[in-house]
Amino acid sequence: QVQFVESGGGLVQPGGSLRLSCVTSERIFTDHVLAWYRRTPGKEPELLAWIHHILPTDYADSVKGRFTITRDSAKNTIYLQMTSLKIQDTGTYYCNTKPYLPTAWGRGTQVTVSS
Numbered sequence: 001q002v003q004f005v006e007s008g009g010g011l012v013q014p015g016g017s018l019r020l021s022c023v024t025s026e027r028i029f030t031d032h033v034l035a036w037y038r039r040t041p042g043k044e045p046e047l048l049a050w051i052h053h054i055l056p057t058d059y060a061d062s063v064k065g066r067f068t069i070t071r072d073s074a075k076n077t078i079y080l081q082m083t084s085l086k087i088q089d090t091g092t093y094y095c096n097t098k099p100y101l102p103t104a105w106g107r108g109t110q111v112t113v114s115s
Helices: 027-029
Strands: 002-006 009-014 018-024 032-037 046-051 066-074 077-082 091-095 109-113
Touching: 002 091, 018 032, 018 091, 018 109, 032 066, 032 077, 032 109, 046 066
Parallel strands: 009 109
Antiparallel strands: 002 018, 018 077, 032 046, 032 091, 066 077, 091 109
16 A cells, blocks of 8 residues: 655756655654655665654765755645755655655655766
8 A cells, every 4th residue: 555655756967956745644644754765776775864743854974965854744745855966866766654664665756867
């Protein structure tokens, strides 16, 4: 059962920006730490950023200072504002809980950084 719906990906040049969105259910939005992950074939999901209405927001070192995670309680939505994008940021981006629920992955949204 899909619990998350991601959107906002696309093709962008190095140095560019994108804003990703992820909608989930009210129950998950309220009860869990929510996070953005990047998945590439053959590798474990890479945790990028996480947010909770009480716990501190934090980021992986690879995106700290470039990405910003935010949440909108009225829309049960989290966002990932990505700036100064690099070629190595290319991948499929997903949201999930932290730690992630293995059966709850959505379809993700593809981000391609290329000149």
